[in-house]
Amino acid sequence: MSSSVPLLTSTTRRRAGSTTLRARLERIANAAVTPLVPADYLDLFNPLRAGAELRGRVVAVTPETADAATIVIRPGRDWAGHVPGQYVRVGIDVDGVRQWRAYSLTHGPRPDGNISITVKAVPDGVVSHHLVHRVQVGTLVHLEQATGEFVLAPEVTDGPATAKLLFVTAGSGVTPVVGMLRNLFPVTDSGVVRPARSAHLDITVVHVAPSRPDSIFIRDLEALDAAGAIHLVARYDDVHGLLDVDTLGDLVPDLGERATYACGPGGLLDALETHHAARDLVLYTEQFRPATLVVGEGGEVTFAGGASIETDGATTLLDAGESAGVLMPSGCRMGVCFGCVVPLTEGSVRDLRNGALTTAVPGETGPEGIRIQTCITAAAGPCHLDV
Amino acid sequence: MTVVTKKDENPVAHLTPEDIEQLGIELDAIRQEVLDTRGERDAAYIRKVIDAQRKLELGSRAVLLASAFPPAFVAGTIGLSIAKIIENMEIGHNVMHGQWDWMRDPKIHSTTWEWDNASTAEGWKHSHNEVHHTYTNIVGKDNDLGYGIMRVDEDQRWVPMYLAQPVWNFINACFFEYGIAAYDLELGKNLKTPKDRRPESFTKAARATLGKIRKQMTKDYVVHPLLSLPTGSFLPTLAANFTANLVRNVWSHSVIMCGHFPEGVETYEKAAIPERETRGEWYLRQMLGSANISGSKAMHFMTGNLSHQIEHHLFPDLPSNRYAEVAPKVQALFEKYDLNYHSASLPAQVYSAWHKVVRLSLPNGWLETTTKDNLPSQLKMLWAMTTGDRKVRRVAQLRLEQQARRLRAQKKADVERVA
Numbered sequence: 001m002s003s004s005v006p007l008l009t010s011t012t013r014r015r016a017g018s019t020t021l022r023a024r025l026e027r028i029a030n031a032a033v034t035p036l037v038p039a040d041y042l043d044l045f046n047p048l049r050a051g052a053e054l055r056g057r058v059v060a061v062t063p064e065t066a067d068a069a070t071i072v073i074r075p076g077r078d079w080a081g082h083v084p085g086q087y088v089r090v091g092i093d094v095d096g097v098r099q100w101r102a103y104s105l106t107h108g109p110r111p112d113g114n115i116s117i118t119v120k121a122v123p124d125g126v127v128s129h130h131l132v133h134r135v136q137v138g139t140l141v142h143l144e145q146a147t148g149e150f151v152l153a154p155e156v157t158d159g160p161a162t163a164k165l166l167f168v169t170a171g172s173g174v175t176p177v178v179g180m181l182r183n184l185f186p187v188t189d190s191g192v193v194r195p196a197r198s199a200h201l202d203i204t205v206v207h208v209a210p211s212r213p214d215s216i217f218i219r220d221l222e223a224l225d226a227a228g229a230i231h232l233v234a235r236y237d238d239v240h241g242l243l244d245v246d247t248l249g250d251l252v253p254d255l256g257e258r259a260t261y262a263c264g265p266g267g268l269l270d271a272l273e274t275h276h277a278a279r280d281l282v283l284y285t286e287q288f289r290p291a292t293l294v295v296g297e298g299g300e301v302t303f304a305g306g307a308s309i310e311t312d313g314a315t316t317l318l319d320a321g322e323s324a325g326v327l328m329p330s331g332c333r334m335g336v337c338f339g340c341v342v343p344l345t346e347g348s349v350r351d352l353r354n355g356a357l358t359t360a361v362p363g364e365t366g367p368e369g370i371r372i373q374t375c376i377t378a379a380a381g382p383c384h385l386d387v
Numbered sequence: 388m389t390v391v392t393k394k395d396e397n398p399v400a401h402l403t404p405e406d407i408e409q410l411g412i413e414l415d416a417i418r419q420e421v422l423d424t425r426g427e428r429d430a431a432y433i434r435k436v437i438d439a440q441r442k443l444e445l446g447s448r449a450v451l452l453a454s455a456f457p458p459a460f461v462a463g464t465i466g467l468s469i470a471k472i473i474e475n476m477e478i479g480h481n482v483m484h485g486q487w488d489w490m491r492d493p494k495i496h497s498t499t500w501e502w503d504n505a506s507t508a509e510g511w512k513h514s515h516n517e518v519h520h521t522y523t524n525i526v527g528k529d530n531d532l533g534y535g536i537m538r539v540d541e542d543q544r545w546v547p548m549y550l551a552q553p554v555w556n557f558i559n560a561c562f563f564e565y566g567i568a569a570y571d572l573e574l575g576k577n578l579k580t581p582k583d584r585r586p587e588s589f590t591k592a593a594r595a596t597l598g599k600i601r602k603q604m605t606k607d608y609v610v611h612p613l614l615s616l617p618t619g620s621f622l623p624t625l626a627a628n629f630t631a632n633l634v635r636n637v638w639s640h641s642v643i644m645c646g647h648f649p650e651g652v653e654t655y656e657k658a659a660i661p662e663r664e665t666r667g668e669w670y671l672r673q674m675l676g677s678a679n680i681s682g683s684k685a686m687h688f689m690t691g692n693l694s695h696q697i698e699h700h701l702f703p704d705l706p707s708n709r710y711a712e713v714a715p716k717v718q719a720l721f722e723k724y725d726l727n728y729h730s731a732s733l734p735a736q737v738y739s740a741w742h743k744v745v746r747l748s749l750p751n752g753w754l755e756t757t758t759k760d761n762l763p764s765q766l767k768m769l770w771a772m773t774t775g776d777r778k779v780r781r782v783a784q785l786r787l788e789q790q791a792r793r794l795r796a797q798k799k800a801d802v803e804r805v806a
Contacts, residue, residue, distance in 0.1 A: 034602045093427075331513070337521065338704070341485070356422070
């Protein structure tokens with residue numbers, strides 16, 4: 001058409017040729033297995049292959065305390081790696097139902113390519129109890145790529161100057177910190193190793209727990225302390241009483257020189273924020289447990305388009321949505337046809353036929369929410385529908 | 388069958404409204420028992436079935452690559468037929484009913500599943516899950532009763548065209564998936580509508596269905612035969628795929644006919660359904676409007692557990708693998724409330740359904756009043772009704788019905804005398 005179009009070089013031509021061949025083969029494969037896709041068949045034989053949806057296989061479960069365990073997972077080929085301190089969202093089937101939770105990665109990148117999470121069984125924790133007490137080696141789990149901002153800045157880990165850090169951990173808040181520490185100070189058969197890249201770090205860890213036996217990773221922290229890698233200040237409620245954040249300066253005399261990384265329950269983090277803000281200190285935090293959801297009768301239902309409506313516990317979400325002017329998919333209006341199913345991304349709903357509750361927690365439930373039948377469910381507290 | 392309300396003896400006349408509500412409560416309790424124990428074992432079941440079905444299909448198609456070799460042709464055709472039946476019945480039908488939605492697995496979910504069939508998941512979910520399961524056996528509302536092309540009820544006026552309905556039904560059985568697709572699209576009604584007045588939803592759905600059919604046909608009749616070309620197996624593979632589709636169609640048509648069509652299953656009149664049907668009333672309609680097939684575990688599996696049609700219609704969203712354990716409890720309720728639990732073997736139900744197709748293809752009472760001796764005169768009358776005008780038909784019809792009534796009364800008297 002035009003002489004200004006550059007001629008293809010032989011390499012680009014070859015590449016273009018191979019991609020069209022590949023595309024052609026893909027088209028044939030797709031045509032051969034429609035309405036499925038080739039991946040549906042490949043998954044039968046190799047679910048961890050490159051190009052597959054990200055999954056992992058449990059390769060070891062090691063108890064840490066009576067109610068905590070470390071789960072080692074071999075991730076699929078497309079696992080992109082992580083930075084110590086990050087977390088991963090894990091989808092696992094408990095009693096046949098897929099549940100998603102976020103857990104800190106408790107090792108730095110390992111030579112065997114596996115990843116690990118350490119889980120403490122929390123009261124009523126469906127997933128944590130399953131992972132700590134029931135999960136079998138060989139189980140396939142679903143994964144998302146590692147994420148999270150609670151990581152050491154590169155200038156801290158790679159910087160030449162001495163870096164003074166303070167970690168404040170409470171309960172299972174210790175897990176991302178252990179991930180960071182294990183990466184900085186690997187453990188070998190002969191003990192803790194202090195590699196040159198970590199030599200400039202001066203780390204204090206204030207670890208808060210109800211009691212020593214309740215502390216996950218306490219032996220690891222004590223070993224690091226004994227090896228001189230960190231300075232551990234353990235505070236147990238049963239020995240020292242509840243920690244008053246205002247006394248932190250007594251526990252860590254050079255508090256003012258340190259950058260603080262804190263992970264634990266909301267109450268502790270809030271107190272630290274107030275404390276540090278008053279003294280103009282640097283604080284990075286990570287909170288694990290999301291705010292508890294309010295479960296009640298009825299509530300405010302919000303929709304993806306921005307509409308919202310206040311409903312009672314007897315009005316179906318379908319009726320509520322329609323009266324708010326939302327174009328709701330619908331069908332039999334009696335729970336039979338599943339034509340009204342939409343994702344619940346936050347909040348609780350109640351099945352009006354038998355009272356069963358379904359709860360979606362952002363960040364915990366699957367990325368696409370939980371699909372619910374709007375014609376037979378009502379709001380049980382504030383909730384959000386993705387429609 | 389005649390709509391319940393027009394029958395001499397109404398099979399639910401002995402139930403008070405309180406009985407019906409109590410029945411509903413007891414059925415809800417059965418449902419809840421399953422929900423309370425639903426879990427890992429059920430999830431493992433459907434995953435295993437999907438896994439096995441995919442391996443069977445893959446294996447069969449691999450064998451068919453060499454289908455010029457007769458044993459490979461036979462094995463591959465049988466394997467593919469079974470794989471297609473399982474895919475449609477135990478997996479597709481049930482997943483699209485939302486029976487496995489509770490697992491929260493986006494891949495085994497009613498909103499994402501697509502099946503190996505001419506009709507699109509979306510169209511089928513509307514016509515089947517919504518229309519058929521909500522308005523089960525309501526004449527004029529539930530098109531599953533004959534898929535709109537047949538006379539399925541004495542109350543439908545007989546016209547000569549119906550004489551061909553056994554042939555129609557046979558053709559429909561062979562190409563059942565296309566029949567269903569046409570039914571999902573309400574093709575007959577929409578084609579009669581002038582093009583510019585057809586609803587947009589129809590045009591969209593028709594395009595989607597045609598796209599689906601093209602893909603399905605390309606797979607079975609182009610791609611796989613071509614893949615078999617190197618071994619000279621193009622035609623055998625094509626034949627094997629055609630046979631598998633035929634087998635699947637005839638099988639699913641038979642199973643589905645058994646669900647609501649055998650003699651003794653009740654139908655309902657639109658006007659007789661209360662505006663706000665209670666849960667108990669809805670349950671009762673499902674109970675009397677469905678029929679079961681008795682048989683082995685393998686038979687239940689190959690029908691996608693639609694052999695437990697009664698249980699399926701009561702609880703369309705319970706996992707299919709649980710219908711068998713629910714069935715005795717449901718049957719006990721039928722007995723308690725003195726209702727007819729309609730169950731028979733596959734051959735008996737298929738015969739019964741076909742018998743009805745033939746009986747209703749003829750004017751009411753014709754088959755009943757025909758004996759070996761009066762066959763010539765009966766045929767003469769049928770000929771007259773077929774070629775004559777409306778008036779001739781009406782007169783002949785009245786005579787037939789009178790005769791049939793007399794016969795029935797006589798039979799009744801005979802029975803009483805013997806007793």
